[in-house]
Amino acid sequence: MSTANVDLSALSRVAPETAPPPARVPLPHARWRTRVLLPGALLAATGGLLLYAAGATLWPAVPVHVVPVLSKSGVSGASAPVDGTSGARAVVQAPGWVEPDPYPLAVSALADGVVQEVLVLEGQAVEAGQVVVRLVPDDARLALARVEAESRQATAHLAAVQAALTAAQREWDHPVELTRKLATAEATLAEKQAELERWPAELASAQALTEELRAELDRVTPLRAAGQASDIEYIRARQQYESQRAATDAIRARRPVLEAQVANAQAEVVAARENLRLRIPETRALEEARAAVAAAEAAVAEKQAARDEAALRLERMEVRAPVAGVVMNRMVEPGSKLMLNATEMQSAIAMRLYDPRKLQVRVDVPLADAAQVGVDQPAEIIVDVLPERVFRGRVTRIVNEADVQKNTLQVKVAILDPSPELKPEMLARARFLPVTPPGGPEAGGSLHLFVPEGLLHRMGEGQAHVWLADPARNVATRRLVTIGAGRIDQWVEVTQGLMPGDRLIADAPPALRDGQGIRILGETPATGGAPHGTH
Known part of the structure; x- marks a missing residue:
């Protein structure tokens, strides 16, 4: 099978000359933070952790030998040969x-309140009685004003009842009204008795006049019948007689009345005399006045106590340091609430002090x-x-x-x-x-520290530095020391900078740095003549 040659160019499409050029598509932004920076930071952190973990391998600890500081008791001044077993450990x-x-001293608020101002901070020294914290005083000031007003009111009431007591006492001391009533009753009795004694004479007089008028009537009656007296004379004589006879009967009837009036006056006298002796209303008034004064005085004392309490509470809005000292801990800040009766034991403590001495x-x-x-x-x-x-x-x-x-x-x-x-x-x-018994060979001696002279790196007159081994951190520490005057063979006394039990690096390399890691191989006697084991 044969194929014919085909010209593919004939199938291509020629763009017209007037067509616009194609649009350019923008490239995406480079994400360098997430693709470069973040991975780099992770790699750096990982590398740092690896370096830290491999620090002991990359920078191995320096192997060293140590010499303990020599402690001697009772040695001072110049050279004093002692044997190596007499040192105090x-x-x-x-x-x-x-x-x-x-123990620390708590500075507590003595009244409930909200902190308005804190006047001292940690580390500041305070004096006894110095104000360290102020509480909001508004409610305490208003309470004091109210109690003072109540106290003045109670004082005024006390003055009123004291005046009533004074009046009651004066009435008791001078019973004018009772004395007047008794005198009046006695005068009334005397008057009634006099009237009673005068009654028989009045009755006799009235009877005599009655008989006289009766005789006149008897005389006029026959004269009238004989026509020798007028009717007017007869009527006048009869009316005078009857009037007098009625008056006589009235006087005769007054005897019981006068006797009753005398008895009543006698009773009034007895009552007035008993009232003057017993004086029951006056006694009651006097005792009531005294009780009122006592109650008023108690009320005044109560209000004064309330006023003093309110004044004390207002004064306690300033929290004061009870003693001199330094602020150790501050427990409050403005806005905190201090409460005395809260279940929390620390709720009233504003700060704690300590005495630096x-x-x-x-x-x-x-x-x-x-x-x-x-x-x-x-x-x-x-x-x-x-x-x-x-x-x-x-x-x-x-x-x-x-x-x-x-x-x-x-x-x-x-x-x-x-x-x-x-x-x-x-x-x-x-x-x-160790405690030296009284009178012992080391009585009164003080502890002195000695180091090998060859381990001192002198810096000047009386000053030097040594290399100490810190067994807790396994690092070398550079320590400044003060050289003393004592000497034991080639061991030199150090007065400051060391303490018993410190161990010096005996073979410190010249390049040793402060804080560099070390590995203690053991103790070695330093050149100085002191036997090993005398430390």
């Missing part, structure tokens, strides 16, 4: 923390060594922030309860010569020294 060494002695170290002594520590035992303390200085200490307390988790017993060591640079919660180490 610390019986126990343990870590601890600086804290106030015997009274510090102690809270030491955790292993239970295996606890039997070697006792009260009043001397100790030496070194704080990490002041490694060149050794502080003197004394055991003051041993806590009665051990820590079963840490297998330690807490011991309190008072710092006898604290420095203002010491702060609570600073890390420290304590070495408990």
